[in-house]
Amino acid sequence: MQLVVARIGRAHGIKGEVTVEVRTDEPELRLGPGAVLATEPAAVGPLTIDSGRVHSGRLLLRFAGVADRTAAEALRNTLLIAEVDPEEVPEDPEEFYDHQLIDLDVVTREGEEIGRISEIAHLPAQDLLVVRRPDGGEVLIPFVAEIVPEIDLAEQRAVIDPPPGLLGEPEGEDERGGEPGGSGSR
Structure with a gap:
């Protein structure tokens, strides 16, 4: 590969x-x-x-x-x-190679389908999962444990717990979602 x-x-x-x-x-x-x-x-x-x-x-x-x-x-x-040998995996079970994540289905904890990982963006601050939505759009998901609590390679899916506004669906609200850290409901 x-x-x-x-x-x-x-x-x-x-x-x-x-x-x-x-x-x-x-x-x-x-x-x-x-x-x-x-x-x-x-x-x-x-x-x-x-x-x-x-x-x-x-x-x-x-x-x-x-x-x-x-x-x-x-x-x-x-x-x-x-x-790279496609069977090669990182030593740390909490780490993944890009090729392991590409094409995983992305779903919320509630089972809502979000899309499929098309790319991993390696930025200086953190990595982002680039998720292609079924409608052809894209959403960027920070690849941190708080937002992506589960990667299930056997089931070929990434489970996310998105904060309000991350997926761009705040109804009638400013897309910024208010004060930083203001949700407190999790």
């Missing part, structure tokens, strides 16, 4: 380093020196990671054969793709 693990950003310095937008929870495993990654567009790769380091909170990578800023800049916006 192929998974997108990063997107190459701008060149950094003059020796061929690039910034990367990490899209994996295990960058040390997927983006370490010696890793060979397929690319999208495919004509760019495969790329072999020569070295990596963190600078000012961003991961910088250098690839074999990319020796200067011009070559590094030519890689901008390329997706890096790792080959």
Whole structure:
């Protein structure tokens, strides 16, 4: 199974380093020196990671054969793709790989169908489940235990307990849902 693990950003310095937008929870495993990654567009790769380091909170990578800023800049916006065994699971039972979550049905505790997970957005503050609604719309669900208390891989579903307004259905109210933390009814 192929998974997108990063997107190459701008060149950094003059020796061929690039910034990367990490899209994996295990960058040390997927983006370490010696890793060979397929690319999208495919004509760019495969790329072999020569070295990596963190600078000012961003991961910088250098690839074999990319020796200067011009070559590094030519890689901008390329997706890096790792080959992952579909049976591989994280050691922590409370963690999940993106491929385990994609296509799970999303339902509330009461059994109301919300949609299906189409993507995981890895943001600096937290991960978000991108859920495609049956009507074609999308809803973003923060992937935190308070809102997503259960992932049932055997049943292929994610159970959510959304706070008021998260799903965009407050009747006659401002969509912001009032004061932060004001519900208190849970």
